[in-house]
Structures are given as structure tokens and as C-alpha cells.
Amino acid sequence: MHLELKEITKRFPGVLANDRISISVDRGQVLGLLGENGAGKTTLMNILSGLYRPDSGQILIDDKMRTFDDPAEAISAGVGMIHQHFQLVPVFDVTEAVALGAETTTGPLRTFDRATARQRVAELSEQYNLHVNPDSRIEDLPVGVRQRVECRPDAPVRAERIGLSREARNLGQRQVLLVAQPQQQPLFGGQHREGLLQPALLL
Numbered sequence: 001m002h003l004e005l006k007e008i009t010k011r012f013p014g015v016l017a018n019d020r021i022s023i024s025v026d027r028g029q030v031l032g033l034l035g036e037n038g039a040g041k042t043t044l045m046n047i048l049s050g051l052y053r054p055d056s057g058q059i060l061i062d063d064k065m066r067t068f069d070d071p072a073e074a075i076s077a078g079v080g081m082i083h084q085h086f087q088l089v090p091v092f093d094v095t096e097a098v099a100l101g102a103e104t105t106t107g108p109l110r111t112f113d114r115a116t117a118r119q120r121v122a123e124l125s126e127q128y129n130l131h132v133n134p135d136s137r138i139e140d141l142p143v144g145v146r147q148r149v150e151c152r153p154d155a156p157v158r159a160e161r162i163g164l165s166r167e168a169r170n171l172g173q174r175q176v177l178l179v180a181q182p183q184q185q186p187l188f189g190g191q192h193r194e195g196l197l198q199p200a201l202l203l
Helices: 041-048 071-076 094-099 114-127 143-150 166-170 173-179
Strands: 002-012 015-026 056-061 064-066 079-082 161-164 188-193 196-202
Touching: 002 041, 015 041, 041 079, 071 079, 094 114, 094 143
Parallel strands: 079 161
Antiparallel strands: 002 015, 002 056, 056 064, 161 196, 188 196
């Protein structure tokens, strides 16, 4: 498994966020992205995960050029993102939050199959010792528990490469490691700040 970003450039009005950035990562390697606030680390991850389109440059996965119009396309190619800021819907419960974007449906009207989704969340919580109640509302959860939900424990099933941004510091080391399923041999990278590893990229 090989990931390469080649000569990635991204501009916003009055700002050159990424200037011909090239990185190359193979399975089993560690990649650290270091830089001050505003250096373009998150922008680069947003490009990789399909939130932004680069103004120029290429994304290559296993030497094949890929373009992503949205995060769903990135996930289908094996790339996902856990964002610096929470993307959770406060009025959703844990089951709805985890299932969002990959809902199981039932019946001729293809309505949300909550029972199956809830069972899956309960199984994942038990399997990875996440201690997350499938029926808890997001807005009632402590920050650390919200981050576990944000990581969507089933994300590695849908994405082989997962970007983690700075808010993953709210996770304990065990939860960070459990995001990655061993059989996928993920790559792990991060920022270093105040002596703490703050995950920026998990592949």
C-alpha cells in the first residue's frame, strides 16, 4: 500500500495554504506533519480526504492518480478523516452519529434500520472497550467520549487510511490505537507539541 501526494498546491483568497507539497508514505511507516498553526497541515489532510480540491498537484494511491469530489469518494478509495473540530450532530444519539453516512436500511421505503445499527455500535463498543452507550445523546457526552464517537469505531472498516487531527488528544492512547485494526497494518503519524504526540495522520 503506497500513498503519495505530489506537488499539492492550494490557495485561498490572499493565502497560499499549500505550496507544492509532496509526501510519500508506505504501509508500516510513520509520518509526522509538523508546523505552526496556519502552516497548512489541516488543509493538506482536507485535500487528501476529499473536502477540498487542490489547485494543482496529484494524489496517488498505489501509483494510480485519484481525484475526490467529496469525502464519500475518498472513503470509497480507502481514505477517511477524523477532524480537529467535532463534526457530530448534537441532537443525534451515538447510534445515529456512528451510522451517519453509512446507514443500514430496511423495508421497501429503505428506512433507517436502527436496531441493526445499534447492535453494531454496541458490539464495537464492547470489542474495543470504548464504553460508549449507543443511546446517549451527543450533546450530553463529555468531550473525551464525544471524540470516541467522532472516531466512529467502524471507520477502519470503511477506510484504510484515516486522518486524525489535533483534537484526537482527547483520546487516551488506548483509544487512539484501537481506531486502527491490526489486520490493516495502519500507518500512524502526528504532530509533537508540549511533549505530547497529537495525531495528524493515521494510514
